[in-house]
Amino acid sequence: MKKLINxxxxxxxxxxxxxxxxxxxxxxxxxxxxxxxxxxxxxxxKVGIVSGGGSGHEPLHGGFVGPGMLHAAVPGPVFTSPTPDPILAATKAVDGGAGVLHIVKNYTGDVLNFETAADLAAADGVEVRSVVVNDDVAVKDSLYTAGRRGVAGTVLVEKIAGAAAERGDSLDQVAAIAERVIGQVRSMGVALTPSVVPHAGEPSFTLEDDEIEIGIGIHGEPGRERIKLEPADAIADRMLEPIVQDLPFASGDKVLLMVNGMGGTPQVELYILFRRAAESLAEQGIDVERSLVGNFTTSLEMQGASITVLKLDDEMAALWDAPVNTAALRWGM
Structure with a gap:
């Protein structure tokens, strides 16, 4: 293991x-x-928004703390949920009197610990709502979850809900727009290599030099199938097909297309995937109105990527375009 750590x-x-x-x-x-x-x-x-989860997925979540997005982020140990105490403290720290929204990725530890923190906050007089992101279409009931995993679509939920809070929406309204995004966003990932958790010191799984894992989770959980490496266009098609079928997306839909790197994939490869995904959506009559390409929900140094598609309505598009000023997303300020 070679890492720049102490x-x-x-x-x-x-x-x-x-x-x-x-x-x-x-x-x-x-x-x-x-x-x-x-x-x-x-x-x-204004409504405060708190998210968090295991570290190792940076810039998620800390990189999205700032005006127009999150008010606080709670990092747990690498690939491990934070405990209720820091979640509770973060919740209290962002309560401006209008309540607090928890945005939680669907992993059992995250869900349970955020629930406990919400109950403790309520006992202290803080009104809390929670939404659970479960955008991964690859598998259900994986190693860490009951139901679908929350992956890169979380970034879109955080941005759009954050913009709603920034404009002064009520807690119920912010929670409702977050739920609407969750209902319209789908993702799928692929891994070319494993990641190495620092305290473990060895790869979280093994792949042969000519193998890839379709549908991998952001902690290295198994996906749908392990296949031989294919050209990028074929991989993009494999990832996009179940996404489009799941909602389903249809001709005439307007979407935000996100291609997300897993931490070890160069931008040039992400843009190759984006080119094919956008081309495929256009062939199906689906209009890519907004885009995002880069490393936003990673898995340490894993080589791989995910594709996320969000069906947009006019309000979602306006909230996406609204100003944001964070370490990892910044525009309009």
Whole structure:
């Protein structure tokens, strides 16, 4: 294992400290319990939005803390859910009197710990709503989940819900738009190589040099099938077909197309995948109105990618376009 780390036990705390040092204009950090919060939180009279989960998926979630998106992010150990205590503390830190929305990826530990934190916050007088993102069409009931996994579509939920909170929507309204995005977004991933969790020191799974895993999870969970490496266009078609069929998407739909890197894939390859996915959608009469390409929901150094498609309505498109100022997404400011 070759990694630019010190003690594996300190990877998350040192990374969060570095993140705070790099972006003092955007965030501040609580060290104990550990969470990242907007520099101006709490924002009086506006809904606060908190997300989080195991580390190793950066820039998710800390990279999306800032005006127009998240108010706080709670990082757990690598690939491990944060406990309720820091989630509760982050929730209280962003409560500006209008309530707090929890955006939770569908992994059993995340769901249970965010639920516990929400109950504790309610006991302290903070109104909390929760939404669970489950956009992965690859498999159901995987190693970490009951039901579908939450993957890169989480970024789209966080951005659109964050814009709704920024414009002053009520807690019920912000939760409703988040649920609407969850209902209209689908994703599928592929792995070319495994990732190495720092404290484990060895690959999370094995692939032969000529093999890929279709439908991989962001923690290295098994996908739909293991096949021989194919050209990029064929892989893009394999990933996109179940996405389009699942909602289903149809001719005349307007969509946001996201191609997300898993951490170890160069941009040139991501754009090759995007080209084919956009071409395929156009052939089906589906109009790509918005796009996002890059590393946004990663799996440490895994080589691979995911494709996410969100069926847009006019309100979602406007909220996507709304100004955002975070370390990982920034426009309109």
């Amino acid at each position: 003690d594996p036990k300190n990877v998350v705390t040192e990374a969060v400290a570095g993140f705070a040092a790099a972006h003092p204009d955007l965030v501040r950090v609580s060290e104990d319990p550990l969470f990242i919060v907007r520099q101006d939180a709490p924002v009086a009279g």
